[in-house]
Amino acid sequence: MTECCINPSILSADFVNLEAELKRISNADAVHVDVMDNHFVPNLTLGLPVVERIQAVSPVPLDAHLMIADADRWAPAYADAGVASVTFHAEAAMAPIKLARELRARGAKAGMALRPATPVEPYLDMLSELDMLLIMTVEPGFGGQSFLDVTLPKIRRARAAIDGSGIGVAIQVDGGVTEETIVRAAEAGANVFVAGSAVYGHADPAAAIERLRAAGLAAM
Numbered sequence: 001m002t003e004c005c006i007n008p009s010i011l012s013a014d015f016v017n018l019e020a021e022l023k024r025i026s027n028a029d030a031v032h033v034d035v036m037d038n039h040f041v042p043n044l045t046l047g048l049p050v051v052e053r054i055q056a057v058s059p060v061p062l063d064a065h066l067m068i069a070d071a072d073r074w075a076p077a078y079a080d081a082g083v084a085s086v087t088f089h090a091e092a093a094m095a096p097i098k099l100a101r102e103l104r105a106r107g108a109k110a111g112m113a114l115r116p117a118t119p120v121e122p123y124l125d126m127l128s129e130l131d132m133l134l135i136m137t138v139e140p141g142f143g144g145q146s147f148l149d150v151t152l153p154k155i156r157r158a159r160a161a162i163d164g165s166g167i168g169v170a171i172q173v174d175g176g177v178t179e180e181t182i183v184r185a186a187e188a189g190a191n192v193f194v195a196g197s198a199v200y201g202h203a204d205p206a207a208a209i210e211r212l213r214a215a216g217l218a219a220m
């Protein structure tokens with residue numbers, strides 16, 4: 001595997017200057033947009049109207065991470081808005097296969113996320129319905145948390161299942177990704193890396209992206 005995608009999270013950007021903040025990461029593979037509803041997670045960020053404006057000005061495709069309840073009802077609208085990749089949480093979807101098919105039918109890549117304590121095994125048979133599996137490496141809700149190494153065996157099991165079945169599903173990790181932890185996540189089998197603090201916490205976010213990409217690639 002040679003692909004190594006770095007998707008900065010704008011959760012750590014300056015929300016008053018989002019257009020300028022997006023220009024600072026134009027060498028990223030996508031921009032990760034964290035949508036939180038204060039129900040599925042104890043935090044509130046932004047919703048569809050703001051995502052539509054980000055979509056209009058972003059130099060890179062959007063990777064929407066929906067930390068919202070009732071994903072079956074709300075997620076398709078993000079695909080309709082032209083978001084390239086829409087990720088819902090398995091714990092928030094009543095009918096994840098139906099929802100993944102709806103997202104793809106609307107032209108988006110379908111992603112499904114698992115909280116750190118949610119096992120991957122119940123979902124192995126539906127991986128072919130997905131373009132991306134997001135394995136959360138922190139409890140969703142806030143940026144700036146520490147990477148949970150306890151999730152590494154799950155990443156390894158997911159990678160083994162994907163490689164064993166020959167399906168082309170990306171494995172994304174999100175939370176606490178740094179130049180150090182990206183090595184362990186990449187060795188375990190992840191190939192798409194979300195980083196908020198480790199990109200926007202630096203004076204030169206574009207240079208931070210290149211360092212993360214180099215560290216991830218070297219570990220694959």
Ligand SMILES: O=C(CO)[C@H](O)[C@H](O)COP(=O)(O)O
Binds near residue numbers: 065067139176195196
């Ligand atoms: O989904 C998220 C939190 O729920 C964020 O994408 C994630 O926390 C990124 O921030 P950091 O890299 O600072 O951990």
Ligand SMILES: [Co+2]
Binds near residue numbers: 009032065194
């Ligand atoms: Co996220």
